[in-house]
Amino acid sequence: MAEIQSVAEEGSTDVGVRLRAARAKVGMTRRQLATASGMSERYLAHIEAGTGNPTVAVLEALAGALDMAPAELLPLGGERSEARAAAAATLRRLPESRLGPLLDQMAQLGGANSSKGRRIVLLGMRGAGKSSLGKALALRLRVPFLEMSKEVEIAYGGEMRLLIELGGQSALRRYEHEAWETLIAEHESAVIATPGGIAADPVLFDRLLATAHSIWLEASPDDHMQRVMAQGDFRPMASNRGAMEDLKAILQARASEYARAEAQLDTSAQDFEGTVDRLEQMARRLIA
Template sequence: MDEKHPPASRGSTEIAQRIRAARSRAGLSRKQLAAASGASERYLATLEAGSGNPSVDMVMAIAEALNVPMAELLPLGGEQDLVVSQAAAQLRRLPPDRVREALAWLGKPGQGGGDKAQRIALVGLRGAGKTSLGKALAERVNMPFFEVSKEIEKRYGGAISLLMEINGPAALQRYEAKVLEDILGANVRAVIAAPGAIVSAGPLYDRLLAMSWTVWLEASPEDHMNRVVAQGDLRPMAGNRTAMNDLRSILAAREADYARADIRINTSAQDFAATLDVLEQAVASLV
């Protein structure tokens, strides 16, 4: 399906960014995407560099291989207005029943959908990169950064492990709810690293989804484990096989809830710098 390409235009540059971002979210290598779409790896490299103008057939093939609507790869999603483009992108990510709910909600008088403002919340298990990527993203986009777990420890005056040991999980959930509500209430622009288990607290997670643009940072079980150990926690190594099995089980159990996020980015698909670029591009499409 390769073809000769004219000099790059502004449109092809944005298509290149969208293809790179979509491939990263899907966790596919360029070689895998080439095999799935019928394009050569070299041609895909040209497209992702913004050096060529892909045909409609090529964009359709790549979108099908990435399992995304073709509009996701087009400048402004094929729309003429940025706001309309963002609204259409959000609707495309919803299951059919949620789309009907959204349309009904939009049709009610006084509804605007501006509650999320410019808040970005990062969700995912420990070791996904929420803290490191969150801090770096906040610096790039000039927003304050909040790590909910650290804010809880400041308010409690001790480690979360101590809070859990003395007061139990119910107390931790109360702290999480109060701290998160305070962050959301005081900041219309912020990058927030949410606790890994927030998806298990249904109403609190619903609140986060309603009040912020959420990004699920996922990683391979091996990367999760290695990053936790690199942070200085050697406990998983004592029973590595059991710990890894538990980790896989947790990931599987929470996948559907994490997938409710607005954006999904695989942090194992590329290095930190490239992941930060993908995250910044994804956030730009939301806020």
């Protein structure tokens, strides 16, 4: 009996860890997740601490609010081995309409550089400098500068904030997918700044890396915070006393995805002009 209880407690702890990581990856506070899932914030705290015992219905509600499969909150995705879990996770990333031509799609996602054209996509958290550096880079390369978030707002006909509040994460992802396909169809050459949360959408992120040359712009947590405050933008950290802790958790949760970029640039290591110089050098090597 003690052994069974120990296994159950270990599973609950693992679910809590996965839930915290998933919440951090999309940049949601615990309060925001509680509202979106219909759970109490106190109950979520227990689950994340490993002391709660969520039912299947609870996991489904949480996964729905995070726009992910419920199995992804379970150890090994509910599978019996790591290999099966990895295979199942890959399949879950693909929409139903693309499961048929699976081999062709995998070849497309891992396609050659020729499909990337002369597009440069900038990845990273808000405050990394994607907009300011992206505009400067586009001028030097003499190509258009585009912001994916603005393209989403144009397609939606309203602010991103309203899209998320009214449609949730699933609606946001749908518009982001459509916006990206429009961007790459209309622009062979461009510098494109992406939302920080795009790393939380595996299918879109794979597609993005396959169809554009990617550079991860990173900065120290302090610089991220100061730049966001200077912009007056506190969307993922509103009314949260642990803003810095949340920021660090989000950075940690997304780092492994951002690190898949072809190049990486620390925007805290030098002044603005020096950063633009280094960014231009990286970009020109990638599109050569």
